[in-house]
Amino acid sequence: MTFSWRRMTAILFKDYKDFSRNMAVSVVIFMPPILAALYGRMGVDSLDAYYMVFNMTFAMVGAFVQSCLIAEEKEKNTLRGLMLSPANTAEILSGKSLLSFILTMVVIVVCAFLFDYYPQNVFITLIALTTSALFYIVLGTLVGLFAKSVMEASVYVLPVIGIFTFGSSITAFADKYPLLKVANYMPNAQLIEIATAVETGAGFGDILSNLSIILAWLVVFAVLTIAIYRKRMVD
Amino acid sequence: MSLQFINAEKRVNDTVVFPSFNLNVDTGKVIALYSSVNVREQLINLLLEKTRLSNGQILFSNTPEEIGFLFLDSGLYERLTVKETIQFSKRLYGTTIPVGETLRKIQLDSKQNVKINRLSHSEKKRVQLACLLIHNPFIYILEEPDQNLDLETKRIFISVLNELKIQKKSILILTGNLESAITSSDEVYRLDENGLHNVQIQEKTDGNEEQLEKNNELEEQATAVVQPVRFEKIPTKVNEKIVLFDPIEIDYIESNEGQSFLHIKGESFPSVFTLNDLEQRLLPFGFFRCHRSYIVNLQRVREVITWTRNSYSLVLEDAKKSTIPLSKTKMAELKEMLGL
Numbered sequence: 382m383t384f385s386w387r388r389m390t391a392i393l394f395k396d397y398k399d400f401s402r403n404m405a406v407s408v409v410i411f412m413p414p415i416l417a418a419l420y421g422r423m424g425v426d427s428l429d430a431y432y433m434v435f436n437m438t439f440a441m442v443g444a445f446v447q448s449c450l451i452a453e454e455k456e457k458n459t460l461r462g463l464m465l466s467p468a469n470t471a472e473i474l475s476g477k478s479l480l481s482f483i484l485t486m487v488v489i490v491v492c493a494f495l496f497d498y499y500p501q502n503v504f505i506t507l508i509a510l511t512t513s514a515l516f517y518i519v520l521g522t523l524v525g526l527f528a529k530s531v532m533e534a535s536v537y538v539l540p541v542i543g544i545f546t547f548g549s550s551i552t553a554f555a556d557k558y559p560l561l562k563v564a565n566y567m568p569n570a571q572l573i574e575i576a577t578a579v580e581t582g583a584g585f586g587d588i589l590s591n592l593s594i595i596l597a598w599l600v601v602f603a604v605l606t607i608a609i610y611r612k613r614m615v616d
Numbered sequence: 617m618s619l620q621f622i623n624a625e626k627r628v629n630d631t632v633v634f635p636s637f638n639l640n641v642d643t644g645k646v647i648a649l650y651s652s653v654n655v656r657e658q659l660i661n662l663l664l665e666k667t668r669l670s671n672g673q674i675l676f677s678n679t680p681e682e683i684g685f686l687f688l689d690s691g692l693y694e695r696l697t698v699k700e701t702i703q704f705s706k707r708l709y710g711t712t713i714p715v716g717e718t719l720r721k722i723q724l725d726s727k728q729n730v731k732i733n734r735l736s737h738s739e740k741k742r743v744q745l746a747c748l749l750i751h752n753p754f755i756y757i758l759e760e761p762d763q764n765l766d767l768e769t770k771r772i773f774i775s776v777l778n779e780l781k782i783q784k785k786s787i788l789i790l791t792g793n794l795e796s797a798i799t800s801s802d803e804v805y806r807l808d809e810n811g812l813h814n815v816q817i818q819e820k821t822d823g824n825e826e827q828l829e830k831n832n833e834l835e836e837q838a839t840a841v842v843q844p845v846r847f848e849k850i851p852t853k854v855n856e857k858i859v860l861f862d863p864i865e866i867d868y869i870e871s872n873e874g875q876s877f878l879h880i881k882g883e884s885f886p887s888v889f890t891l892n893d894l895e896q897r898l899l900p901f902g903f904f905r906c907h908r909s910y911i912v913n914l915q916r917v918r919e920v921i922t923w924t925r926n927s928y929s930l931v932l933e934d935a936k937k938s939t940i941p942l943s944k945t946k947m948a949e950l951k952e953m954l955g956l
Contacts, residue, residue, distance in 0.1 A: 395696065395700075398695070402695040403695060457693070461690060466708050467681070467708065
């Protein structure tokens with residue numbers, strides 16, 4: 382079956398309307414901007430603070446919204462109808478992912494504006510942010526596959542928020558426990574490294590290694606998600 | 617573009633769900649399959665190609681353009697409005713059927729901007745039906761379409777079915793409710809572990825009533841004069857239709873406030889005859905008047921229970937293990953019949 386843009390946008394608009402009327406889930410898009418406004422007014426202007434809010438946006442908006450969109454289809458028994466329609470899995474998932482992606486990027490831009498954060502190299506920063514956003518959306522899809530209801534999804538996503546928002550700060554203990562150096566290879570830590578490098582005027586070549594680590598995370602989780610999807614759909 | 621079952625047979629482990637049967641759901645026809653929940657679920661899984669037949673085949677193509685389902689438990693997007701839901705279906709299926717016309721058909725045009733979660737159950741089913749109409753496949757599979765529906769929705773449902781018939785669609789209704797099967801379809805079949813059986817329906821229209829009466833008179837005359845082959849089936853009334861049952865299908869007959877009811881496989885059907893008439897008709901088939909208001913099919917009796925010296929009950933071997941009373945005077949008669 383061929384990929385149909387019409388069906389994908391139909392799903393995108395349907396999910397947008399549904400999402401905008403579901404306050405229990407849509408309230409999360411207001412949290413990062415409020416935090417950003419507070420930090421910005423308090424005079425916090427370290428990159429670490431900016432990116433903690435950005436990473437929180439990724440986990441809360443990207444991963445959480447995506448997992449809820451998928452879990453709700455299962456909970457309300459609407460997935461069967463959707464699967465029997467001409468829309469295939471690629472169209473269903475890309476419609477949903479596109480909504481999560483747009484929401485994430487809008488929230489990030491609003492946060493950056495509230496922080497008065499303007500990176501030295503917008504192009505590189507944008508690429509790094511986009512890659513990260515995609516990774517979190519894949520992560521959200523994975524959570525959505527496991528969760529049977531929105532309530533389950535919101536519980537499963539908590540460790541994701543915890544690890545990927547604050548996880549990078551455990552590197553502070555790396556001197557004492559060398560094992561924690563692993564945390565440096567987390568996608569959120571890598572994103573901060575890219576941002577720091579960009580501020581010192583680094584070019585595209587300098588951040589390539591960091592970017593490829595984030596990309597590796599994305600690929601590994603995408604493969605994992607597809608594998609689990611196939612396994613679950615067989616049952 | 618029809619749905620054909622050819623020697624379709626399904627067994628699960630060692631039990632037969634349904635033995636081999638042939639059924640052709642032609643275009644422009646509404647066919648109802650009256651069956652248990654197990655058989656219905658098996659059929660739906662087969663049509664969804666989740667499971668396979670043990671033998672034979674089902675001829676249809678499993679593409680969204682070809683076949684559409686109305687599920688019993690399918691959900692709707694609760695926060696969308698009626699109109700948005702139907703528009704979403706239209707964009708998803710890419711059909712050209714106008715939304716406004718469909719809204720009028722299900723008579724929800726006055727509620728088109730109401731969110732789904734504010735509708736009643738019957739109205740939600742109508743929205744579900746509208747999505748199927750927008751989908752516009754060739755074959756319609758309807759699972760328990762009028763379960764728990766209000767009268768208005770049932771009326772709309774039947775008028776939609778008639779319209780689909782004119783459009784030459786093939787419609788298969790899967791239901792466990794014989795009344796629903798009879799009221800909404802042209803042909804009713806019963807499918808169980810004994811196979812596929814036609815449930816005969818006689819359509820009674822207002823104009824024919826006189827003629828029917830005349831026929832009855834003629835029949836009576838005929839029986840009085842030459843005693844031809846006696847008509848064996850027992851008619852019952854379901855809404856506007858007359859359903860004919862084989863005497864051997866009947867478990868027992870009960871009289872309640874002057875009206876006799878045939879009990880068949882756990883369901884009861886009002887009969888037009890009195891208990892005395894039925895007794896006369898059914899005596900040759902091994903029926904027995906066991907109580908002033910009961911006639912029992914002796915073939916179905918499993919047990920005679922003696923409660924006290926002069927109070928007895930008969931236990932039948934039907935699914936519910938129904939017990940029916942046996943009066944003292946009739947006990948002696950029964951003993952005689954059994955040769956005790």
